[in-house]
Amino acid sequence: MVELKNVTKVFNEGTVNENKAIGDTNLKVATGDFITIIGSNGAGKTTLFNLISGNIFPSTGSIAVNGNDVTKVPEYKRAKNVGRIFQNTTLGTAGQMTIEDNMIIALTKGFKGLRRSLTNKKREFFKEHLKNLDMGLENRLKDNVGLLSGGQRQAMTLLMMVLSKPDLILLDEHTAALDPKNAQIILDLTVKYIHDYNLTTLMITHNMNHAIKYGNRLLMMDKGEIILDVKGEEKQNLTVEVLVEKFHNIRKKNFENDEILLS
Amino acid sequence: MIEGILVEGLIYGLMVLGVFITFRVLDFPDLTVDGSFPLGAAIMAVMLVHNFNPFIALLVVFAAGVTAGAITALIHNKLKVPNLLAGILTMTMLYSVNIRILNNRANIPLLKTETMITKVTALTEGIIPESIAVLLLFLLIIFIFKFGLDLFFHTDLGLTLGAMGGNEQMVITQGVNPELLKIIGLGLSNGLVALSGAFAAQYLGFADVNMGIGIVITGLASVMIGEFLFHSSKISMLTLRVLLGAIVFKGIMYAGRYYGYYINMTPNDLKLITGILIILLLVVSKVKKGAR
Numbered sequence: 255m256v257e258l259k260n261v262t263k264v265f266n267e268g269t270v271n272e273n274k275a276i277g278d279t280n281l282k283v284a285t286g287d288f289i290t291i292i293g294s295n296g297a298g299k300t301t302l303f304n305l306i307s308g309n310i311f312p313s314t315g316s317i318a319v320n321g322n323d324v325t326k327v328p329e330y331k332r333a334k335n336v337g338r339i340f341q342n343t344t345l346g347t348a349g350q351m352t353i354e355d356n357m358i359i360a361l362t363k364g365f366k367g368l369r370r371s372l373t374n375k376k377r378e379f380f381k382e383h384l385k386n387l388d389m390g391l392e393n394r395l396k397d398n399v400g401l402l403s404g405g406q407r408q409a410m411t412l413l414m415m416v417l418s419k420p421d422l423i424l425l426d427e428h429t430a431a432l433d434p435k436n437a438q439i440i441l442d443l444t445v446k447y448i449h450d451y452n453l454t455t456l457m458i459t460h461n462m463n464h465a466i467k468y469g470n471r472l473l474m475m476d477k478g479e480i481i482l483d484v485k486g487e488e489k490q491n492l493t494v495e496v497l498v499e500k501f502h503n504i505r506k507k508n509f510e511n512d513e514i515l516l517s
Numbered sequence: 518m519i520e521g522i523l524v525e526g527l528i529y530g531l532m533v534l535g536v537f538i539t540f541r542v543l544d545f546p547d548l549t550v551d552g553s554f555p556l557g558a559a560i561m562a563v564m565l566v567h568n569f570n571p572f573i574a575l576l577v578v579f580a581a582g583v584t585a586g587a588i589t590a591l592i593h594n595k596l597k598v599p600n601l602l603a604g605i606l607t608m609t610m611l612y613s614v615n616i617r618i619l620n621n622r623a624n625i626p627l628l629k630t631e632t633m634i635t636k637v638t639a640l641t642e643g644i645i646p647e648s649i650a651v652l653l654l655f656l657l658i659i660f661i662f663k664f665g666l667d668l669f670f671h672t673d674l675g676l677t678l679g680a681m682g683g684n685e686q687m688v689i690t691q692g693v694n695p696e697l698l699k700i701i702g703l704g705l706s707n708g709l710v711a712l713s714g715a716f717a718a719q720y721l722g723f724a725d726v727n728m729g730i731g732i733v734i735t736g737l738a739s740v741m742i743g744e745f746l747f748h749s750s751k752i753s754m755l756t757l758r759v760l761l762g763a764i765v766f767k768g769i770m771y772a773g774r775y776y777g778y779y780i781n782m783t784p785n786d787l788k789l790i791t792g793i794l795i796i797l798l799l800v801v802s803k804v805k806k807g808a809r
Contacts, residue, residue: 333692340686348680348687350750355676363692366673398750418691 255422255454256283256306261315263301263478275301276312277478283422288448288455290465292497293475299458302475303424306456308332320421334363337420337453339411339428346411349400353391353410354380356399360414383413387443405436409443416447423448425457441468466492474501481505520648522771526764527652527659528720529735532713533743533763534666534756535706536736541755542670543702544682545593548604548733550710552611553585555729557711559618562625562724571633575715582711585611586703594696608729615726624725632719655716662709663756669705670752678702679752731788738791739763741798769794 263276276298283289293299304310305317308329316325324332339346347356357380358372377395384392387409391402399407408428415423425444429437445468448455459465465472472489474482474497481504484492532554539547557578564574585607593603619625634651641650669675681688681698688695718724743762749755773782773790782790 328694330689330692330694333690338690345684345686346690348683350683351676351679352750355679358673359676359680359687359691362673365693365697366677368669368672368674370671371673372671372676 255285255287255320256281257318258282258305259316259318261305261312261317263298263305263310264313267313275478276305279315279478279480281473281480283454283456285421285454286452287471288469289457289471289473290469291456291458291473291475292460292462292465296477297475298478299475300426301478303338303426303456303458306422307336307338307424335421337415337418337423339408339415339423339425341427341430343404343407343411343431346414347399347407350398352396352398353384353402354395356410357414357417360418363418383417384410387413403436405432405440408432408436408440412440412443412447416451416453419451420453422454423456425455427458427460430460462494462497466494466497476501476505518771518775520652522768523764524648524652524655524720526767527655527760528713528716529739529767530713530760530763531659531662531716532710532732533736533739533759534662535709535713536733537740537755537759538702538706538709540737540740542679542682543699543706545600545699545703546604547586547589547703547706548601549585549589549607549611549703549707550604550733550736551729551731552608552615553582553707553710553729554714554717554732555615555724555726556581556585556611556618557714558718558724558728559615559625559714559726560711561715562627562630562718563618563620565627565630565632565719566625568631571636575712578711578715579708582708583704585711586705586707587700589707590696590700590703594699612726619724619726623727624723626723627718628722633716634719651720655720658716659760662712663760666756667753674701731791734788734791734795735766738795738798739766741795741802742766744802745798 258279258281261276261279262274265271265273265275279302291299291302301310305312306319308324308327308331311326316323318324319332319335348359354372354377358376359366361371361376380395381392384395389406389409391406391410399410402410412428428444429440432440441464444457447453455469457469466489470489471483471485472492473480482500532550536547536550539545539550560578560581561574564577565571589603589607592598592606593600598606616623634654637654638647638650641647645653670679677688677691677693678698678701681695681702685695688698714724714729717728721728739762740759741762742765743758743760746758746761746765747754749758769790770787773787774784777783777786
């Protein structure tokens with residue numbers, strides 16, 4: 255589904271501010287994978303997503319989605335099969351527009367013509383889907399999205415994303431800006447959609463319990479590298495303690511290696 | 518006098534609709550307007566002097582305006598020039614282009630030339646007074662454009678343009694190229710502005726290379742006055758508000774011109790008044806927001 259080959263990303267290359275955000279990374283995501291990604295701030299998780307979505311291009315290496323090389327393909331073109339949700343709940347919807355206008359824009363990806371797609375049939379279709387969110391949004395089609403709460407906006411963003419039928423979705427701590435109750439609602443909804451629509455998923459989270467509980471594969475990132483990659487049964491048997499211990503073991507080893515290099 | 522205010526308000530209202538599209542819908546403060554307004558006037562004047570059909574002239578004017586807007590968008594998109602600067606670049610270049618279109622002169626009078634207005638008033642002579650005929654003509658023309666725009670903003674493309682100003686990331690996420698949308702939006706906006714210039718030239722009886730100076734500010738002032746009139750988020754109401762704002766603005770300018778001498782004001786002070794008006798509107802809207 256997604257394949258990164260020897261991808262690196264260096265910001266401000268050749269200046270004093272040079273910053274190696276992603277160091278030689280290889281990653282193969284299989285169709286149907288649900289991968290959770292953890293790592294501290296600055297580990298390169300969001301940079302990894304930016305590279306996959308095409309928001310930035312890699313310094314070296316190649317990226318393929320569905321077997322097509324997309325290394326230099328701009329973000330808006332890749333977006334046709336890649337859905338992305340951000341931590342900032344306002345980024346997925348246009349706040350100054352109504353719910354139905356937002357949804358009609360999201361329904362078909364790609365350039366829009368001079369057609370008027372928003373018909374009563376479409377409105378019924380939207381209502382049906384909004385009803386499943388159980389947030390009362392089905393009666394507020396003509397309300398501006400800016401009036402909704404963060405949780406409601408994120409739920410709408412999720413719904414809009416799945417209606418546009420992506421192959422791959424990137425979730426960048428999409429529940430982190432919500433209160434615990436809403437975060438759980440959105441997370442449950444996410445898992446339901448991933449299951450219902452059979453979506454290949456990469457999910458960044460700060461919550462180690464979530465990273466262990468959800469998905470079939472877990473990546474841990476640190477300093478621009480994927481330092482841990484567990485799947486299948488090994489992942490099911492993970493606990494937070496084991497994860498923390500693994501992290502310390504790996505990093506200690508590297509630290510010693512560095513010391514050897516420097517001495 | 519009241520007909521004069523209404524007619525000028527309507528004619529300039531078309532330009533204000535263009536300013537509304539860039540400043541409010543696209544959130545792209547586009548200063549190309551100062552050049553595309555006299556561009557439309559110049560092309561219209563020259564084509565009328567050479568006896569072209571006014572409708573063909575209007576098509577050429579619209580195409581020229583679209584091109585001017587598209588150039589600004591391209592400068593911004595491809596060279597990553599800030600939007601304000603891109604507009605100023607095009608506007609500056611248009612100054613020379615406009616003088617060339619006017620055959621190396623600063624202005625062309627249209628007083629003895631047949632225009633759309635003289636054609637209509639010749640038709641209606643003796644049936645309705647001239648000033649009313651002109652007013653009806655422009656009411657018809659401008660409201661056709663207004664309803665056209667309303668329809669456009671209900672299409673999928675129009676809605677996506679609407680989303681663009683508030684949230685460019687969302688547009689990208691929906692697989693639409695934001696650069697292309699900027700070209701379309703600025704093109705449409707400046708096409709309308711050029712048409713407004715073409716109508717203004719016929720109404721005023723001349724095209725002048727300086728008639729666009731500061732026009733974008735008058736457009737912005739009109740948009741802001743409109744926003745004070747009533748609140749709505751429906752596009753048909755927003756465009757109506759724009760036109761009403763333009764008429765109110767022209768009314769204020771008329772008052773300044775006719776009664777300003779009581780306080781020693783001259784027509785040269787109108788730009789200062791416009792600027793102060795905008796600052797006042799900004800202050801009031803800020804206070805209003807603070808109160809909420």
